[in-house]
Amino acid sequence: MDTMLIPFNDLQRIEPSLEAELTRRTSEVIHSGHYIFGPQSKTFETRFAKYSDCAQCVSLNSGTDALELGLRAIGIGPGDKVITVGNAGPYGSCAIHQIGAQPVFVDIEPTTLNISLEALESALAGDVQAAIITHLYGSPVDLEQVRRVMESRGIPWVEDCAQAHGARWRGQKVGSFATVGCFSFYPTKNLGACGDAGACVTNCEKTAKRLRALRQYGWGKKYHIIEKGGRNSRMDEIQAAVLLAKLDHLDTWNLRRQEISAIYRERLSELHQLRLPQQAEGSVSHLFVVAHPKREELRLHLAERGVTAAIHYPVPDPGSESLPQTKRACAQVLSLPCFPALEDREVVYICDQMRELV
Numbered sequence: 001m002d003t004m005l006i007p008f009n010d011l012q013r014i015e016p017s018l019e020a021e022l023t024r025r026t027s028e029v030i031h032s033g034h035y036i037f038g039p040q041s042k043t044f045e046t047r048f049a050k051y052s053d054c055a056q057c058v059s060l061n062s063g064t065d066a067l068e069l070g071l072r073a074i075g076i077g078p079g080d081k082v083i084t085v086g087n088a089g090p091y092g093s094c095a096i097h098q099i100g101a102q103p104v105f106v107d108i109e110p111t112t113l114n115i116s117l118e119a120l121e122s123a124l125a126g127d128v129q130a131a132i133i134t135h136l137y138g139s140p141v142d143l144e145q146v147r148r149v150m151e152s153r154g155i156p157w158v159e160d161c162a163q164a165h166g167a168r169w170r171g172q173k174v175g176s177f178a179t180v181g182c183f184s185f186y187p188t189k190n191l192g193a194c195g196d197a198g199a200c201v202t203n204c205e206k207t208a209k210r211l212r213a214l215r216q217y218g219w220g221k222k223y224h225i226i227e228k229g230g231r232n233s234r235m236d237e238i239q240a241a242v243l244l245a246k247l248d249h250l251d252t253w254n255l256r257r258q259e260i261s262a263i264y265r266e267r268l269s270e271l272h273q274l275r276l277p278q279q280a281e282g283s284v285s286h287l288f289v290v291a292h293p294k295r296e297e298l299r300l301h302l303a304e305r306g307v308t309a310a311i312h313y314p315v316p317d318p319g320s321e322s323l324p325q326t327k328r329a330c331a332q333v334l335s336l337p338c339f340p341a342l343e344d345r346e347v348v349y350i351c352d353q354m355r356e357l358v
């Protein structure tokens with residue numbers, strides 16, 4: 001078989017009708033002369049709140065800001081301790097440190113690579129003030145159980161949904177279980193802007209008000225500071241216009257990601273030493289991740305055959321290196337191409353190359 005060249009992601013594979021719509025919408029914004037806090041971000045907030053089963057959406061500048069401002073909005077400040085995982089990129093701990101708070105790392109489930117609920121419960125017995133629950137790779141954590149343990153201790157929490165737009169736990173959208181759901185719209189996310197953008201969703205009026213102040217210097221009204229820790233984290237009108245156009249396609253794209261994931265699962269199950277992390281029902285397959293003790297060999301083998309694989313994430317967050325499952329995951333995970341425009345024949349080709357080596 002001829003070698004195929006398959007990138008890890010390809011944002012240039014854009015449907016012509018969508019490209020035309022993005023051009024039309026962004027050009028409308030340019031002509032409107034209204035670039036910040038205009039009709040696009042207002043409409044996006046209304047529509048994304050509804051999409052997320054939430055009353056409020058506060059548009060922001062990035063997913064990391066969503067985590068930081070989300071934590072501030074639930075009352076976290078300098079010196080507080082916040083539970084998080086160490087295998088989900090440094091975003092959570094970056095947000096925690098930005099506040100002057102401290103991350104408390106807990107280990108993950110080896111089967112799902114999401115937070116271990118047992119580890120969460122034992123960490124909650126200590127001195128902690130909040131938790132970030134990350135739905136890694138698009139697969140939701142058991143949010144009913146998390147809610148039960150968090151409520152029993154009276155500890156507030158936020159959900160990191162940066163990889164899980166549209167994912168559900170037992171039919172309810174992620175982001176709507178915790179006090180705040182935090183989203184990134186980084187271009188490669190399931191819902192991605194043409195630049196940086198993020199948002200928080202919430203059902204709590206008071207929290208939404210705090211977030212709206214925090215994203216604009218802490219102002220309640222112009223120049224009048226009502227919240228400490230504010231900054232400029234506004235989403236611009238161009239990004240909101242792009243996201244509005246793409247939101248209509250999100251469910252279709254998520255289904256396509258799930259189809260790709262199903263092909264991988266069918267063709268890669270039961271290969272020697274290859275583990276396929278479990279995806280909960282309601283997952284939106286942001287990434288298709290496998291784990292193998294000889295990850296580097298596998299990655300190079302694919303690269304030689306034209307396939308670019310990536311690693312999410314290669315190193316545990318500083319301070320979480322001694323957690324055994326976190327350490328193992330970081331040493332073994334490999335993400336295979338999984339984006340909506342990927343064709344079936346490409347997925348089959350990738351599987352064939354994997355089967356040749358494993």
Ligand SMILES: Cc1ncc(COP(=O)(O)O)c(C=O)c1O
Pocket residue numbers: 062063064065088089091092134160162163184185186196197198
């Ligand atoms: C799990 C997770 N959390 C948070 C973020 C941070 O989002 P952003 O890059 O928009 O700051 C990302 C993505 O980059 C992510 O994957």
